[in-house]
Amino acid sequence: xxxxxxxxxxxxxxxxxxxxxLELAGLSGGYKLFDLPEEELSSFMVRMKxxxxxxxxxxxxxxxxxxxxxxxxxxxRVEILGALNTVVYxxxxxxxxxxxxxxxxxxxxxxxLEEAEHGCPGASAIVYGYGGAARAVVITxxxxxxxxxxxxxxxxxxxxxxxxxxxxxxGECHFEALDSxxxxxxxxxxxxxxxxxxxxxxLPLEFSSLFSxxxxxxLVFDLVYAPPGSSVSTLVVExxxxxxxxxxxxxxMLMHQALESFRIWTGVSIDKPALEAALSPK
Numbered sequence: 001x002x003x004x005x006x007x008x009x010x011x012x013x014x015x016x017x018x019x020x021x022l023e024l025a026g027l028s029g030g031y032k033l034f035d036l037p038e039e040e041l042s043s044f045m046v047r048m049k050x051x052x053x054x055x056x057x058x059x060x061x062x063x064x065x066x067x068x069x070x071x072x073x074x075x076x077r078v079e080i081l082g083a084l085n086t087v088v089y090x091x092x093x094x095x096x097x098x099x100x101x102x103x104x105x106x107x108x109x110x111x112x113l114e115e116a117e118h119g120c121p122g123a124s125a126i127v128y129g130y131g132g133a134a135r136a137v138v139i140t141x142x143x144x145x146x147x148x149x150x151x152x153x154x155x156x157x158x159x160x161x162x163x164x165x166x167x168x169x170x171g172e173c174h175f176e177a178l179d180s181x182x183x184x185x186x187x188x189x190x191x192x193x194x195x196x197x198x199x200x201x202x203l204p205l206e207f208s209s210l211f212s213x214x215x216x217x218x219l220v221f222d223l224v225y226a227p228p229g230s231s232v233s234t235l236v237v238e239x240x241x242x243x244x245x246x247x248x249x250x251x252x253m254l255m256h257q258a259l260e261s262f263r264i265w266t267g268v269s270i271d272k273p274a275l276e277a278a279l280s281p282k
Contacts, residue, residue, distance in 0.1 A: 001053075002265060003032040005044065005067070006060035010035065013225075014058060017258045020278040025268040038066065045070035048089055051097050055089045056265035058258075061195060064132030071101035078103050080170070081139060083132030086261040102264055105136035108257025109223075110144060116248055118219045124148035124186065126178060126210055129193030130162035133223055137191050142171045150178035150187065150213075153194070154204060183213040190214055192222045192236045203235050211243050218245055225250035 002022075004014045010033065018031035032054070036044055041063055047053045049070070059067050064083040068074070071087055078084045084101040091097045123146050127137050130153050141149060151167070153159045159177050167175040190210055196203055214220075220240035226233050226249050233241070233249060240247035255272055263269050 001029055001032065002056045002058075003034050003054045004058045004060060005034045005036055005041070005063055007035060007037060007062055009033050009060060012060075013254070014258065016279065017255065017275070018262065020275060021258070021262045021268075021270055024270050024274060024278055025262075025266060027266060027268070036063070038062065041066060042070065045099070048087070049097055049099050051089065051091060053089070056261070057087050058261055059085045059087065061131065061133075068101065070099065072098040074101040075103070077106055077139065081106075081132070081135045082166070083135050085132070085136075085257065086264055088265050102261075103136055104257040104260040104264070105133060105253070106140050106143075107260045108253040108255075109137055110140045111256040112248070112250075112252035113140070113144065113221065115252055116219060116221070116246075118189065118246075120145065122147050123188050124150075125189035125191060126150045126152055126187050126213060127191050127193060128152045128207055128210065130158050130166075131193065134162070134193040135166055137193055137223075138167065138170070141189075141191075142173050146173065146189075148174045148176075148187075150176050150183070152178040152206070152210060154206060178210070178213070185213070185215050187213050188215050188218045190218065190220045190240075192220075192224065195224060196222075196235055203239060207236075208239065211240070211245070214245060216244075220245050220247040221250075222247065223250040223253065225254055 002018055004012055015031045022029055064085055068082055068084055078101050081103050084103045086102040086104050088100050089097055125141050125146050127134050151159050151163055163175055222234045222236035224234045237247040237249050
């Protein structure tokens with residue numbers, strides 16, 4: 001059994017994606033949604049370590065950082081990020097089992113950005129948000145050669161805490177808190193890491209003001225996704241396109257990170273075109 005751990009995740013397309021991957025790989029099993037409040041996360045992870053839960057999980061908002069304390073081993077990216085989105089259970093003869101943590105958001109975001117054919121060494125970006133997804137985005141941008149990253153968000157104190165706590169010791173990159181009033185047409189990428197459009201929330205004014213900071217040819221990347229074939233785009237994508245910017249949502253990132261998570265859990269590699277074909281309406 002595989003699954004997704006998060007809060008408010010009834011909209012997730014991960015069960016369909018991983019159901020298709022299991023079928024393509026010729027494996028039995030299923031993929032469940034585990035909608036958990038923070039106070040239930042600990043008992044869930046203990047059961048998983050005891051071999052009584054799923055053998056692999058994805059982790060999403062709001063647990064990507066908190067779940068780090070429940071895993072026994074992590075890969076190098078999780079060490080840097082402090083946040084993870086993939087956990088696998090491994091059983092050993094001399095123990096009840098161990099949990100290994102990974103972050104496939106870095107891989108997924110990077111692959112989707114490359115598909116969009118955007119970015120170049122020395123480029124500049126705005127990252128809206130300061131949670132686990134924002135951490136993965138920042139690391140990916142540095143790996144792809146971005147040298148100036150502005151952080152924006154609803155709460156100025158949280159933005160500053162993110163800059164001081166996470167960004168301060170990372171790579172050769174200039175970080176700053178963004179004051180949109182003083183930035184005009186300077187950035188060539190805007191990444192939204194907040195769940196706008198979910199739970200009845202619209203775009204806050206402080207996010208909409210960021211469009212004035214973008215260059216004419218900028219790309220807007222919304223980590224929120226609308227599956228292919230949907231009659232509507234995300235609110236961020238719709239607003240960006242209405243202002244003349246190229247915009248993509250997080251569907252491609254979701255697909256790429258799912259493929260990497262599935263490989264970690266099962267050892268089976270499946271390419272994106274095969275998955276897309278399996279998910280297409282018959």
